[in-house]
Amino acid sequence: MQKEVLIVEDEPAIREMVGVALKSDGFLLREAADASEAQTIIRDHTPDLILLDWMLPGTSGLQLAKELRDDEPTRHVPIIMLTARSEEHSRVRGLEAGVDDYVTKPFSVRELRLRIKAVLRRAQPESEGTRIELGGLVIDEASHRVFATGREVLLGPMEYRTLHFFMTHAERVYTRRQLMDRIWGQDAYLEERTVDVHIRRLRKALLPYRCDGLVQTVRGTGYRFSTM
Amino acid sequence: MQKEVLIVEDEPAIREMVGVALKSDGFLLREAADASEAQTIIRDHTPDLILLDWMLPGTSGLQLAKELRDDEPTRHVPIIMLTARSEEHSRVRGLEAGVDDYVTKPFSVRELRLRIKAVLRRAQPESEGTRIELGGLVIDEASHRVFATGREVLLGPMEYRTLHFFMTHAERVYTRRQLMDRIWGQDAYLEERTVDVHIRRLRKALLPYRCDGLVQTVRGTGYRFSTM
């Protein structure tokens, strides 16, 4: 899922530079030149991360950070402060306001990227792996493995993804196009026949466990995973 | 039961800031400005956790950490190092000395809290048994050594740390990034390929004992420690 980053910075040059870098990393970037613009944007779209300039015309970055921390919807949104070197001494005040990290200007795009990723990762709780059981097959998400009658089924990455999708969307037909979108992703474009080949590979992997029949062909339409 | 935290830090401003936060979380905080003060306090009250500044007047934080690891009463007390960014390169030396986690200054109070809770949670079961056995390997935490079929497995510090993490988190896939976060620490920036190299070194060390197969590659995802 695409992460939304809001940058609050009065210098267009810096917004531009950051913008190019983040978009190429797959982030959706929103821009604000001052605190009130930022508030307006936040009201509509709560971002996943805020890059906040310390020096802003009008309300200061520090002040804005404090307000964001007091507001329920933005309380847990991580903030990275952009500060000039001369402002280093005032960092402690930022920490008190609950800022998550600092980047000192001038900063390299590379450094900013790393910090953004680190902060976002930190904010994410460790996901619990679930167990999916259906038609004699068991997917253990935590270990990323599949079992049939106690034995491990050896699958390639794409086979795993395909089976995972089917087992979480059983008893329903999907066209090749739909499978492409859901398994490969929206932007990937493939030949329709390629889906057939992957179905074939999945069936082949399931064959030794007599589970290949679970993946069924619906002639003229597509494929279906069914225990019936 | 109220947990006792000792902070060893020469800057009063930071002690103050941390103090306010921890007290509101229900911790009992003791403060020391240098290593000798710390030793005095520890003699009277063994704390449940130590926050240790890397740069201290007199005995350095790293030196103190090593001494604490060698002393029986404090051997199992978790240590979180407080380091400045410029000291990042010395992270590995700290890990080698048995430091549990790092927090890089400037840090947010929120982050420190999370780290403290994570470390305390992790330390809980460790205080009971210092032996970890899995897949024919035995880790003796007290002596910081590993055995396979009675013979000692010779590991470098990073190999030990990697194996320790795997054996306490078996049967689960981790991406290279997750491994970096959990083995090197959240703020360590490494090339992803570096993880591969360490995996290889660990496997090489385990090879003479036929245990290299326990560290498994999950193509397109990461690595997994598994006895199956």
Add this chain to the structure above:
DNA sequence: TTAGATGTGTCAATTTGATGTCATGGCAGC
């Protein structure tokens, strides 16, 4: 102090395995 040993992170070369596409042949339904 110096010299050698050890440990670590990065890179490039190589190997290994997965993936997408095509061509062919089979099968179902009309």
Add this chain to the structure above:
DNA sequence: GCTGCCATGACATCAAATTGACACATCTAA
């Protein structure tokens, strides 16, 4: 039968993981 749709095997290509080599830093022992 014919026609369209699907299954299958082969193959070229691409991506991912392994591996060896190296630079640099630190530790150890003279």
